[in-house]
Amino acid sequence: MNGLFSLKSLCSPPLPCARTMADSVHVKDKIDVTNEEEEIFQLLLNVLQHSNLDTQLRVAGGWVRDKLLGKDCHDMDIMVDNMLGREFCEKINEYLLHVGERTHRIVVIRSNPNQFKHLETAMMRLFGKWIDFVNLRSGTYVQNNLPTMKFGTAEEDAYLRDLTINSMFYNLNTNSVEDLTGRGVADLKSGVIVTPLPPKATFLDDPLRVLRAIRFSARFGFVLDEELKKAAADEEVKAALANKISRERIGHEIDLMVSGNRPNNAIGFICELQLFWVVFNLPQNSEPAVVEGCDRQCVAYMNAAWDVLRQIGFSIFSVPVAYNIFLNSLKLKAKDGATVINLHNTCKGFVSLIPFMTSSKDSIGVGTELEEENLSVSLPLRRRILTGLLLRQIKDFWRVALLMSTLLPINNDHTEEFLREHSKLEEKIDTFKRVENLIIELDLDHVWNIKPLLDGKAIKNVLQLKGPVRQLGKWTTRVLKWQLAHPNGTAEECIDWIKQS
Structure with a gap:
């Protein structure tokens, strides 16, 4: 944001810190692996060798993106090309038993296409880090946009991902980055948020991806692709987001947005793409009624607050409405x-x-x-x-x-x-x-x-009161006021004041 806001800019709040297409992002030529990550990768390669598996293992998505940007990433998803993640985790435990090491619990999260959870995921804790194992995906679309799943190729999986910057792999077998859409590195360098396939199809595959696109755009200061913005504001996509995605998933995504480094940008994009009332939905005839334009007012308020926070270094919704949004709209x-x-x-x-x-x-x-x-x-x-x-x-x-x-x-x-x-x-x-x-x-x-000088029992003793006392709470507050007025006062001095009162 630049300086003070004018009335015009607040009526149509800008999306500050937005990157232009001419800007360039520094992207590393290779991935630097930490010692801990090297231990994990070597263990997985040892499993392949021990079980004589003809399997390609790839780290996917955000880990590759963040590493290329020179950032740390604590989430790690391992893609397995010819078996389920659960089956590969069982191979890991077989290897650990063979070398005399303790096996690890396998947590399996089943697929649920109705909630756009297309693949079964297995989780295992290795070297103190939880790692997801999942097979590569291939989608054949049937009615209601719900795909039937089968093992896919790495290229098929890459094109079915949410964004090109999240579609790259790091192949453990070859120790190399794979950009199978041909756009991942280029879009990362250009600072653009775009989908591998046409954006409407990508969003209908999982409507929550609309919010993920917004979150990554705000987080990195990247530009939203124009076709992506049109698809995000499409009525069919908005309806799918409103009706087919659980409030818990939406709430989690918003929580990630406002916990990021540019929360005002994220909410600004939600407002610009006409998604505000899809995300922050309210029951009909909510009390008090929400006035027209308060979505823009909310964004203007956040932009103003963000500008103040940046410079100091460090009508808002009514209480019932805000409480309703937290509990029911976002399920927080x-x-x-x-x-x-x-x-x-x-x-x-x-x-x-x-x-x-x-x-x-x-x-x-x-x-x-x-x-x-x-x-x-x-x-x-x-x-x-x-x-x-x-x-x-x-x-x-x-x-x-x-x-x-x-x-x-x-x-x-x-x-x-x-x-x-x-x-x-x-x-x-x-x-x-x-x-x-x-x-x-x-x-x-x-x-x-600050600890009170006198508790309720002491106050009752000074006042010589017995049993339940209706006015005890008022006296407790009065004692607290005295204590605030006399920061160096003693309990004895406070008792004298009570007696005088």
């Missing part, structure tokens, strides 16, 4: 949805608190509340009390909540105001830094780890 964990709710609530608290924290003047109403609790303290200590209580709600995510609150407009119901507010990012960055520094100066950046 309930605790993730709870974290979203907590972030929204803390964000609202920050919006109210920031003017009080950044102003040299008192805030109407704040002093009255504390004075009613016998906490007549200075302005800095009032800030410490209120900020400390807020941070204890959100804990380690307080910077995320602060970032969200600095980007929010005064009124989330007005998109124009939202866009206008986001054009002042320098002011937002300054606010974020001022509040962050103030929190650190007040020694509150880990306030949730």
Whole structure:
């Protein structure tokens, strides 16, 4: 992203960091194998020799791509050309028994064409690394685009893969890279995301590949091929993604996107290709109703947040809607949805608190509340009390909540105001830094780890109360406020204050 956003650019959010076709990616001439990988490969070759197998073994896909880019890759898929992966794993255990080594458990994941899991996969842990073993694929298409499977050649398998940059093999028998589509290395160097076969057929083979294409484009800053973009926005492909792919698989793919290095680009592509409501789908008549254009607003918000994050070095959806998306649309964990709710609530608290924290003047109403609790303290200590209580709600995510609150407009119901507010990012960055520094100066950046001076039992003893006490929770909060106002106070001093109150 370049500098501050204009109103026009936010109405049609750009996809920053996109590579042009003229750009060139540095691709290595050969693959450098680590010592650990060499041990694994040598073991597999020893199995071939011991069992006298006429079998070609190939590492496939992402491992080859990342190695050619000079990156580490911890996922390893081994393709076997003339037997099932499970059968080859059994050969590995036979060899291990022969040489007096411990055998390993074989985990088999059956094929499920209805869920676009076309091949059976066997998994085995070798030298501390889980490795997938699967046979080469050949597809013969029948009704409903579901293929019947048989052993294929390496070339057939390569053309049936999702993207050309993921279609290359590293042949263990010949110690060489195989680019059987003739496009893998070239497209990697050009920085382009394209499918080996026509993109619509590739996507209908497994509609989740639409999201994988977006994820890799965002991750590497590569350009999406124009024909691929047309196919991704095709109504038949969108319907297949919405109706034939489990929400768990979609949620996992989105999780990988937002965990990557350019999450805003990924969501921007989803919006541009008209996939936003396919991915983040909601039940009919959801409450509250989602306003038109909030998909673009969401992308604009993420772009603005990303720009702030880059520069500092480090209406948003309503809570019920966001919670619904996490739990039902993406099938992520309930605790993730709870974290979203907590972030929204803390964000609202920050919006109210920031003017009080950044102003040299008192805030109407704040002093009255504390004075009613016998906490007549200075302005800095009032800030410490209120900020400390807020941070204890959100804990380690307080910077995320602060970032969200600095980007929010005064009124989330007005998109124009939202866009206008986001054009002042320098002011937002300054606010974020001022509040962050103030929190650190007040020694509150880990306030949730502070142990209370008095627990509930001690408070009841001081007040001479017996049995269940309805007001105990209120007194616990009051004691916490006193402790925040007196960071060096002792339990005895706190007890004296309670008695005076």
